[in-house]
Amino acid sequence: MDLDAYIAEHDGEWQRLALLAHKGYLNAAEADEMLMLYQRASTHLSVVRSRMPDPLLVARLSGLVLQARSAITGTRSGGGRAFVRFFTRSFPAAVYQSWRWWAGTALGFVVIVGILIAYIAGNREIQLQLFTQDEITQLVNHDFADYYSEFQNQNFALRVWTNNAWLAGMALAGGVLVVPTLLVLWNNALNLGVTGGVMVGNDRSDLFFGLIAPHGLLEIGAFLLAAGVGLRIGWSWIAPARGLTRGQSIAAAGRSGIAVALGLVAVLAVAGAIEGFVTPNVDAIFAVPLGAIALGGFITYVVILGRAAIADGATGDLESDLTVSSR
Known part of the structure; x- marks a missing residue:
């Protein structure tokens, strides 16, 4: 030879x-x-x-x-590589490919909340049908602001983190049946709209938005992302992707949804830290821009890394990514 x-x-x-x-x-x-x-x-x-x-x-x-x-x-450092791979490819790819569902859900939610706030703020009789005058006074002058200082900062941050992670999980998982996610969205829109309407209607819009916006931009954004991905999962069996059975379509969407759920744990931890340490302690003039930066940074991260990952063949499907990384 x-x-x-x-x-x-x-x-x-x-x-x-x-x-x-x-x-x-x-x-x-x-x-x-x-x-x-x-x-x-x-x-x-x-x-x-x-x-x-x-x-x-x-x-x-x-x-x-x-x-x-x-x-x-793989080697002993494979766990670290898998962690980096998840947050640079799998998670942003899963979020980016669902952007229409996320954006559509967010738009609908914001419109409904805005209508509720405007309607309740402009109708005193509606406020008095929902609450007594004493309850309105207590909410406007004490309860709304006191909520953010009721617990120690670290305990409050952990409390809201776990609560919001649970809420996002329900919104995402409920999407399989569609209706549960729609109910979760409506309940949260109603709660935010009613509270905001009463606060705005009693000339405390500065307090309401000043305390909600710093953490709420990222926190509500993450919740709406979870709901949008959940609805995408539900739609995957209603109208399967071309060439896939209903089972295959919902399985692929579900695996992508798991990637989103895992990533949102970290995102909601950031939102919880802002709510626990920034919202009650920093003036709104500084805290609100910080909240806007947090949401803008997350969107930028998703667009840049998600678009690049999808262009490189990533799908956000955990099964595919884990298969690639384990070979």
Whole structure:
């Protein structure tokens, strides 16, 4: 067997395998290609050892095979890589591909809340049908503001984090049946609209928006994202994607929804920290811009990394991503 001819015939495959093994993040097609090239390189190493044991070529192929095997099977640092991969690819891709559902849900929610606030604020008789005068006075002058200082900062942050994570989880999971998510959206819109209407109608719009906006922009945004993704899951079995059965369609949407749910735990932790430490302690003139920056930063993160991840073949489907990362 001619060693030079053998090298010339397979050198391109070896170089490609080395490139894929170094790349780190692979889409599904690249992972399959690396696995195939690894198997072929292992065969080439066996052939060289048995028929033409050139020490330099044996060393080259041995190192290449070991490197590819490490990339395929993972190392002890795989957990860290999986964590980084999730927050740079899987989560932003899952959010970005659902942006129409998120944006549509947010638009509808904001419009309904705005209508409720305007209607209740402008109709004193409606306020008195909902609350007594004493209850209105207590809410406007004490209860609304006191809510944010009732507990120690760290305890309050943990309390709202867990509560909001539970609420977002219900909105997302309920989307399978559609109606539960719509009910969760309506209940929250009604609560926000009624409270806001009473506050605005009694000349405390500054207090209402000054305390809601710092954490609420990101917190409500995360909740609406969860609801939008939940509705997308419900729609996936009502109108399956082309070429997929209802079961396949809802399974894919559900796995993407799991990625969103996991990522929102971190997002809501940030919102909880703002609500626990910033809202009760920082003047609105500084706190509100901070809330806007938090929401704007999240949207920017999703658009930039999500668009790039999808262009690189990511889908937000955890099964696909985990398969790629574990090979």
